[in-house]
Amino acid sequence: MKIALGADHGGVHLKETIKTFLTEQGFEVTDFGTHSEESVDYPDIAEPVAKAVAAGEYDRGILICGTGIGIGIAANKVKGIRAALCHDCFSAKASREHNDANILTMGERVIGPGLALSIVDIWVHTEFSGGRHARRVAKITNLEV
Template identity: 50%
Template sequence: MKIAIGYDHVGYILRKDIIDYLETKNITVIDLGAPSTERTDYPIYANKVARAVNSKEADLGILICGTGIGISIAANKCSGIRAVVCSDPYSAKLSREHNNTNILAFGSRVVGSELAKMIVEQWLMAKFEGGRHQNRIDQIDAIQKGEFHE
């Protein structure tokens, strides 16, 4: 498995713990994040990770900023991306099972290293359930394309 990870200056410190964690799970990490803690703009890294996921360069993506909110909003502007910001493992798990999320975001000002690893673990272990959930994913895709009709 390959995971693209992106982060802004606020996520720069936490990114090391997440990358190390992923590598202990034998996951290949594509690091697309900020080069330092010097101020930068999170949409840059959201776009890079979303493009890597859409092009199949990466199977999934992880994004880190201060809260996870802004970077997930930016990623969700890219067609085909279902990014979720999670601050707990249960929501991360359900986001994969019910919403087939392909990018996980969280905030380094919201969760610490150990909680972030638990969130990532639950997200990675979960599998999309399909069934009734697929119909909803199809509706979301239609909304994104401007083709949704009730």
């Protein structure tokens, strides 16, 4: 699985932890930045990750900022993206099974690395259930302009 990974300055440390974790598990990970604590605007990170996932260049994406909120809002502006903010394991699993989320967002200032890695592990290993959920995801897609 190919994963696009990005973070602003508020999520750079958690991004590095996630990158190591995914690489060690054999995932192909591309880091879209940022690479320091120097302030950057989260839409500038969310946009290229979201566009690459929407274009099919990557199977999924993971975005991190301080809260996971802003970067997720920005990603969801890209047609074809279903970014889900998950700070617990149940939501991570449900976002994949029920919503076919293709981008996971989290906040480094909200959760610690241990929980974050559990969420990532569940999220990358959970498949979309389809069935009645496919109908609902199609209705979401139809809302896109």
